[in-house]
Amino acid sequence: MIQKLLHEGVEVETSIDGFAAADFPEISADNKKAKPANHAVVVTHFELARMIERVNRRFAGVLRNEMTKLGIEDVGPAQAMVLLAIGDVELSVGELLDRGHYVGSNISYYLKQLADGGYIDRVASQRDKRSARIRLTEKGEQLCADLRNAGGTYNRLLARDAEDLRNLEIAFQTLHRLELVWGNATRYGL
Template sequence: MNQRILYPFADFGGAVAIRPGDDAAGSAPEHDNIDQESEASVVTYFELARMMERASRRFTGLLRAELTKLGVDDIGPAQAMVLLAIGDAEVSVAELLDRGHYVGSNVSYYLKQLGDGEYIDRAASQRDRRSARIKLSEKGKQLCDSLRKAAGAYERVLSHGEQDRRNLETAFQTLHRLELVWGNATRYGI
């Protein structure tokens, strides 16, 4: 595993060297000589963030293609992600904002589109009439089920065994840790 990702505040000179031949966990074969360090490529937090952004754009394109296959043309990938974030729960707008990476004004727009398309049911909260509770309508549930089935096909292409599943879990855990560390650094500083 990449030490910079596991230990984000450790001093590794600003970057992590990945030598040619390193496996997915970041460890070099034992026969490699440490002198090959000069051939190393450098992975920085900036490069990692750019990779995550590119992967997110690719996933958005994939969602757009799936929506087209399903004949859904009244919402886009961002709205589909909101539906998936709602899931089987009944949530408030604040809870939804916490589950995704939306700006408040964007989520209001998305929810209006989803309501107009009858993908969600929106009801005033019993406690606070100014607040709304949101849940998927039957149409929204059906779309989420279809998108999950399509995702299953891509997972089968990517996952060829237990090691791939463990790698995916490790990637998720690492990205989750980065989210926490970067979020805390933004709020509280280092």
């Protein structure tokens, strides 16, 4: 939408982290060279992180509502996301950690709740009895299928036409790039 507004010549002024674009003359100057005059959009990594956090909280609320409709009260949205991350494969806890943004102690707690609720099976590894492989039970598979079906409604709201689909692809690609950049910065520094 911002791109559409910029192309139509509507001024868009964005305040980020409590600062206006005018507070960043070097960025504002670069934006004026790249875009028509009087258009300044400044987005920092902090603002992106805050937006991602807010979107994640909103999505957790959507999951909570859908699970309430399904009569699921023994697990929450975070545990449902773990189930969706496991999917139809059998994997180790380490592999699961790579698929999500879980803290080690949280994932242990989530997996215990899911095992107690009958959503996953934990099978001790044949090679190393200290590690376990995790897979969904029928109950876990059914919850994932129900949540995916409910997600279809939201997909139709977000992707009404080819342009909406393309915008979702761009958003996904951008978030993926952020994940890679921030992950590499964490591992290797700047």
